[in-house]
């Protein structure tokens with residue numbers, strides 16, 4: 298814990314990058330009462346959207362902050378997503394959540410809505426500033442910036458979080474390694490204003506592995522991996538001619554594509570930061586992990602990093618963080634990042650092998666087999682739990698902790714002390730801990746027999762007990778509150794039963 302030095306720094310935290318991760322983190326930090334500034338290199342928000350998906354855990358996260366009603370009307374709900382583009386889809390509707398679906402929503406909307414929320418919460422967003430370097434000392438971090446006219450300036454904050462994407466300048470300046478594997482394969486995407494194709498041609502395109510999805514404003518996105526050009530470096534621009542030629546070769550028809558609005562090549566370089574924190578500098582989102590965009594997970598992962606980090610960093614700044622709370626960010630989130638880098642690599646391999654002699658026939662047979670397995674409910678659920686991120690559980694560092702510690706708290710119905718009927722996610726709207734008396738609840742889920750539970754601001758379980766003895770429960774509760782909230786009183790929590 299450290300004293301608050303309000304005047305010494307311009308901001309408590311400078312978040313570098315106004316992508317989805319930086320904006321979400323800005324919201325979380327501001328909600329917890331810290332002074333946040335986001336600096337972003339781009340002078341304007343981007344209109345092109347890489348990501349198109351918000352999966353169940355991200356939807357829960359947005360729900361916990363009361364933001365879902367802003368997002369849902371702008372997107373389309375789909376019953377699930379895919380694994381390795383296998384024909385049998387992942388069924389999110391079978392998962393244990395109120396949000397068992399994917400929200401199909403362009404990244405530009407996600408960013409715009411998060412930016413709107415960040416501004417409402419008082420986050421200062423400075424566009425047109427590029428971070429070029431940093432130096433940290435015992436009390437803060439000095440950032441070197443370049444404004445849109447190329448003029449250098451410096452800014453100081455108590456902490457800096459690099460949410461500045463895969464090529465993160467913050468990560469490099471902080472000397473954090475980014476080990477992993479080089480790009481060996483690229484895919485191509487194109488958003489077209491005109492597609493003049495018969496249903497049969499589009500069917501053939503899909504059957505041959507081209508993803509064809511309608512976007513808004515009359516655009517259609519095509520995404521493919523071209524066996525003849527998949528070793529082309531991501532840095533090489535895509536031309537309309539190349540696109541038409543590849544689509545024609547892959548499915549026998551150019552699908553009448555014209556008026557491209559965006560053509561892009563993306564690669565499978567896969568890397569994970571070897572640390573998520575060094576001193577007063579932290580990383581989140583693509584700055585900490587990059588991978589092939591298989592299963593639509595990267596943006597989701599970044600939002601969830603931000604949800605994990607925000608309240609912890611704010612606790613440190615607000616002076617009540619228990620020892621090691623901030624370090625638990627890396628301990629909890631890096632394994633999740635690692636799991637996603639691994640599952641995306643597996644998904645890509647299942648496609649790449651079908652394109653490379655001498656494996657193509659065996660690989661196709663392997664895909665058929667896996668597709669059959671996906672028809673088995675439990676198998677489907679196992680993979681769906683992973684891609685949806687509903688399986689994210691944090692290991693408890695405490696000996697003898699209740700087995701539910703670190704698990705996701707189910708969004709059960711509860712009643713507040715003022716007798717309002719609500720649910721757990723609504724209780725978390727202000728980003729506080731929730732203390733829930735479950736003694737009267739008769740649940741048939743993992744909470745069966747649990748008498749009291751402390752939920753973290755990010756919706757994971759901090760502490761649970763099954764004791765029915767009031768005095769023991771009081772003692773355990775006080776210990777848990779000290780360990781997690783730095784105070785033995787319930788004053789900082791919202792309470793319900």
Ligand SMILES: Cc1cc2nc3c(=O)[nH]c(=O)nc-3n(C[C@H](O)[C@H](O)[C@H](O)COP(=O)(O)OP(=O)(O)OC[C@H]3O[C@@H](n4cnc5c(N)ncnc54)[C@H](O)[C@@H]3O)c2cc1C
Nearest residue numbers: 314316317318338348349428462582583593594595596597
């Ligand atoms: C083709 C493709 C499709 C994808 N589809 C999906 C999908 O469907 N679902 C999904 O979940 N994910 C998907 N992703 C991944 C997703 O787009 C990223 O994971 C997500 O954008 C990461 O968000 P971020 O905020 O961490 O980083 P970014 O979105 O990269 O944002 C970083 C921000 O930092 C700014 N910045 C960079 N350097 C500096 C600097 N030095 N100073 C100041 N500002 C700086 C950048 O301008 C940018 O605004 C896809 C990716 C690709 C390539």
